[in-house]
Amino acid sequence: MTARNISRFWEWGRKIICVGRNYADHAKELKNAIPTEPVLFLKPPSAYVREGSPILVPLYSSNLHHEVELGVVIGKGGTAIPQSTAMEHVAGYALCLDMTARDIQDECKSKGLPWTLAKAFNTSCPVSDFIPKERIPDPGNVKLWLKVNDQLRQSGCTSQMIFSVPYLISYISDFISLEEGDLILTGTPEGVSAVQEHDELQAGIEDIVMMNFKVERPDH
Ligand SMILES: O=C(O)/C=C/C(=O)CC(=O)C(=O)O
Numbered sequence: 001m002t003a004r005n006i007s008r009f010w011e012w013g014r015k016i017i018c019v020g021r022n023y024a025d026h027a028k029e030l031k032n033a034i035p036t037e038p039v040l041f042l043k044p045p046s047a048y049v050r051e052g053s054p055i056l057v058p059l060y061s062s063n064l065h066h067e068v069e070l071g072v073v074i075g076k077g078g079t080a081i082p083q084s085t086a087m088e089h090v091a092g093y094a095l096c097l098d099m100t101a102r103d104i105q106d107e108c109k110s111k112g113l114p115w116t117l118a119k120a121f122n123t124s125c126p127v128s129d130f131i132p133k134e135r136i137p138d139p140g141n142v143k144l145w146l147k148v149n150d151q152l153r154q155s156g157c158t159s160q161m162i163f164s165v166p167y168l169i170s171y172i173s174d175f176i177s178l179e180e181g182d183l184i185l186t187g188t189p190e191g192v193s194a195v196q197e198h199d200e201l202q203a204g205i206e207d208i209v210m211m212n213f214k215v216e217r218p219d220h
Pocket residue numbers: 018019020021022023026030032067098100105186187188
């Protein structure tokens with residue numbers, strides 16, 4: 001059997017754990033209260049999409065939003081990981097989009113239903129190349145940006161996160177054991193907005209990584 005390579009973690013079939021409302025400005029723009037504990041939800045591995053393939057608008061949505069986020073790739077699994085050793089569990093990072101069918105999410109919220117169809121559909125997690133840990137010495141201080149058709153829509157810094165990467169690893173692992181190859185999406189800064197078929201999305205983490213995706217509507 002050939003050894004698996006963490007730099008292609010999206011092929012491993014591991015879970016994607018997402019943190020919501022982790023930036024006060026984004027919580028406010030969607031008229032949500034500032035959380036006192038992390039808000040968590042999941043995406044399946046089938047949500048991954050890589051550059052060269054399109055982001056597909058779900059047929060049931062007419063308000064698909066981009067959310068640019070720092071992704072943390074787990075290199076060593078664990079349960080109830082203390083904050084003090086949490087960074088030892090990180091293999092690296094990735095730039096991710098948490099594509100969100102906002103109309104469906106609003107409907108689910110109003111009915112008290114889970115966000116699965118709003119957040120976990122195929123291609124809802126565009127992901128960049130793997131970024132080795134050494135390239136981001138402080139995940140609590142990197143700038144994220146996203147443009148749609150060359151227009152800047154999101155620009156934020158992970159220093160604005162309410163809950164830090166070590167805190168999130170520790171908090172999540174109290175409830176959901178982390179495994180090698182898991183990905184944590186750490187939440188989005190303000191500026192989320194709708195995308196349409198044929199739009200071109202470009203996003204980056206400073207000059208560390210950049211990625212491009214086209215939006216398409218499936219024909220079935
Ligand atoms: O509560 C809402 O209306 C929306 C929350 C989100 O979509 C949360 C995120 O995914 C995020 O903050 O990144």
